[in-house]
Amino acid sequence: MRLEDKVAIVTGAASGIGRAIAEVFAEQGAKVVVSDINLPGAENVAAGIREAGGNAVAVKTDVADTEDVAAMISLAVNEYGTLDILVNNAGVMDNFEPAGDIDEAKWERVFSINANGVMLGSREALKIFREKKKGAIINIASIGGLYGARAGAAYTASKHAVIGFTKNTGFMYANEGIRCNAISPGAVETNIGASMTAINEFGMGRTQPGMALNPRIAKPVEIANVALFLASDEASFVNGAVIVADGGWSAY
Known part of the structure; x- marks a missing residue:
């Protein structure tokens, strides 16, 4: 058990990459707080973890809301005694709008989440x-962050x-036993496309040459396994790093 008795919070865990991370962490012994704005979905994931013999609770969280985030952290501490x-x-897509077509409200929504x-x-x-002088x-992030x-x-x-926040945080707290790393996935089978409402044809058209180079789409568990490594003590000397998991997409 690589995360035995660790307490983990995973945001956006009702589906996709978040769900896979929550499930993999639980399989490896972690007590998991399944956080999502979609509470029924989060509860379903937590119930599945418990049915499989793991330990999990669900919480509804708007990650852009300060009070919701504080309540999420408090739940972990109240339920399991600490956080590791x-x-x-949690994240949303835009609609491929280039700078000239940005709607301010949509820009702010993407950044807020x-x-x-x-x-x-x-x-x-x-x-x-x-x-506690320790934490991960x-x-x-995304290949789009690079x-x-x-x-x-x-x-x-x-x-x-x-990515910039990750590097800065990793450096700032490196002497306090705290690590901060990022994963930049390529294309992954998730429902993030549901957050896209009206695709910008110009923006989408401009990205197509790069999209065509993508070797394949990942399963969420493939990203979850990278997160498992970063969460474990095996990654004790990995800090402020950005791990690209894109099947070789960016190698072209």
């Missing part, structure tokens, strides 16, 4: 991690922000 791992996974949510969760978790933060032709301007900028 935070996975900031993708970037602000990572900051709020990390800030709250660090109160516990700094006191794993941020789910390249400019994988999404629209808002999503791309928000995931670049996540």
Whole structure:
């Protein structure tokens, strides 16, 4: 058991990558707080973990809301006594809008979830991690956080922000036993496309040459296994890193 008796929070865990991470962590002995704005979905995941012999509770969380995030962290501590791992996974896509077509409200929504949510969760978790002198933060970024032709301007900028935040946080707390790393997945079988409402034809058209180079689409568990490594003591010297998991997409 690589995470035996560890307490982990996974945001956006009702489906996709978050769900896979929650399930893999539980299989490896972690007590998991399944967090999502979709409470029925989170409860379903937590119930499945318990049925499989694991330990999990669900909580409804808007990661862009300060009070919701504080309540999520408090639930972990009240239920399990502490917190060891935070996975900031919750995120939404844009509609491939280039800079000239950005709607301010949509820009702010993407940033509030993708970037602000990572900051709020990390800030709250660090109160516990700094006191115990140990903790792991794993941020789910994106290949779009490293390249400019994988999404629209808002999503791309928000995931670049996540990577910058990850590196800064990893460095700032490196002497306190706290690690902060990011995973940049390529294309993964998830329902994040449900957050896309009206695709920008120009933006989508401009990204197509890069999209055509993608070797394949990943299963969520393939990303979850990377998160498992980063959460485990095996990654004790991995900090401030960005691990690309894209099947070789960015190698072209």
